[in-house]
Amino acid sequence: MTGTIRIQPLTAEAFAPYGEVLDTSGAPDKLINQGLCGRYHDRATLDFTDAGKAGISLFKAELRSLPYSLELMERHPLGSQAFLPMSMDGFLVIVAPDESGKPGVPLAFRTAPGQGINFHRGTWHGVLTPLSGSGLFCVVDRIGEGANLEEHWFETPFVIDG
Template sequence: MSQQLQAQPLTAEAFAPYGEVLEATGEADKIINQGLCGRFHDRAQLDFGPDGRAGISVFHGEVRLWPITVELVERHPEGSQAFICMSGHPFLVVVADDENGTPAKPRAFVAAPGQGINFHRNTWHGVLTPLHAPGLFAVVDRIGTTPNLEEHWFDTPYTVEPGQQCTSAGLV
């Protein structure tokens, strides 16, 4: 038996407690490259602690199909972590508030094409969940020698289905 979650479209307002949505919205802060490129400046607060540095890795995740089972969430106590889909496809983002060192009931979002996310340091989140092939992501996170991963397995897993807003928006 599992608990049910309905994924909603990812918005900056709803995601703000967990991190930043990386997207080119509103007006560009600067026009650069001979007037041919808008720069949307400083869209995420990268945080790698005193003993870490920024690194960019490429992840190749297996595509998941609806309904999606969430059995585990993780967090990174030493640094933020950003996911940027390199193929421009929607992907599932699962997050949870912290309740005395363990995750509360998760929330689920679907990132639209052109959106990425940056999890704040110590934010409980689901694993990388591509919804379309090829499942390639650029990941910006902390590189360091101290441990930076804590996992939590739910006693009862969650089953995530796309909410009506995701279906209406063509995100599934």
């Protein structure tokens, strides 16, 4: 199982099996702050086992370039994981269905400026892959005891290209 994976735009429909797209599309759910701020309410389903709590961390990832060699995927069985860029730069999101405890054929998405994502608990995904900008992200995920990281290394890497 190897080959070249073409990047597609990130849409809520295409990404739904793996998580949620976090953005400000459409009208806000509510206007606040004297009508000068739109609140897009409760956009992510945070899902943690009872042994953990929600935490907010900052990640600073090195910029990557295309074509990108996908060697590793990971998943977090004990909690969902949201990535919110702290710049208006898009980034690469790679996911795969589970096939008997291992990642299947990956899919690659490019976020639009201002989009973030929330991976469902247990979703196979690539590592944080900014393609431009600062590489600074706010990450909301499970903090707590337990084995919450599984990694899978491919014998032959996939090539991700635009």
